[in-house]
Amino acid sequence: MTERGDTNIDSYAGMLAAVQAFHDKHDFKSTGGEELSYRIALMTEELGEISSCVTKGKSTQDLAEECADLMILLLGTAIAAEFDLRAAFWGKMDKIMVRKSRMINGRIRVSEFLD
Numbered sequence: 001m002t003e004r005g006d007t008n009i010d011s012y013a014g015m016l017a018a019v020q021a022f023h024d025k026h027d028f029k030s031t032g033g034e035e036l037s038y039r040i041a042l043m044t045e046e047l048g049e050i051s052s053c054v055t056k057g058k059s060t061q062d063l064a065e066e067c068a069d070l071m072i073l074l075l076g077t078a079i080a081a082e083f084d085l086r087a088a089f090w091g092k093m094d095k096i097m098v099r100k101s102r103m104i105n106g107r108i109r110v111s112e113f114l115d
């Protein structure tokens with residue numbers, strides 16, 4: 001187990017606690033930082049930064065940092081909207097692991113494929 005202070009950095013709970021501390025530090029709950037439409041805009045912004053890393057040929061380290069930005073926002077959105085992202089993650093993994101895949105235009109796609 002890896003520790004940072006009293007937080008297990010390898011656990012979902014540890015990551016969630018760190019993001020909660022970040023929200024608390026800046027009082028996001030009462031300053032608009034947990035308003036969902038604002039959070040969607042911020043997540044979109046970070047997704048654009050991830051895209052830019054790829055299209056501009058930036059380093060893997062830069063890509064990792066932008067992915068971390070998005071992950072922090074996702075965890076924060078779970079806090080803001082009061083849902084269990086850990087449970088949602090494992091529930092979704094269970095679903096996608098039994099889905100079929102198809103090659104579409106030379107790339108694999110995993111989906112429900114209702115047709």
Ligand SMILES: [Mg+2]
Pocket residue numbers: 046049065066069
């Ligand atoms: Mg960023």
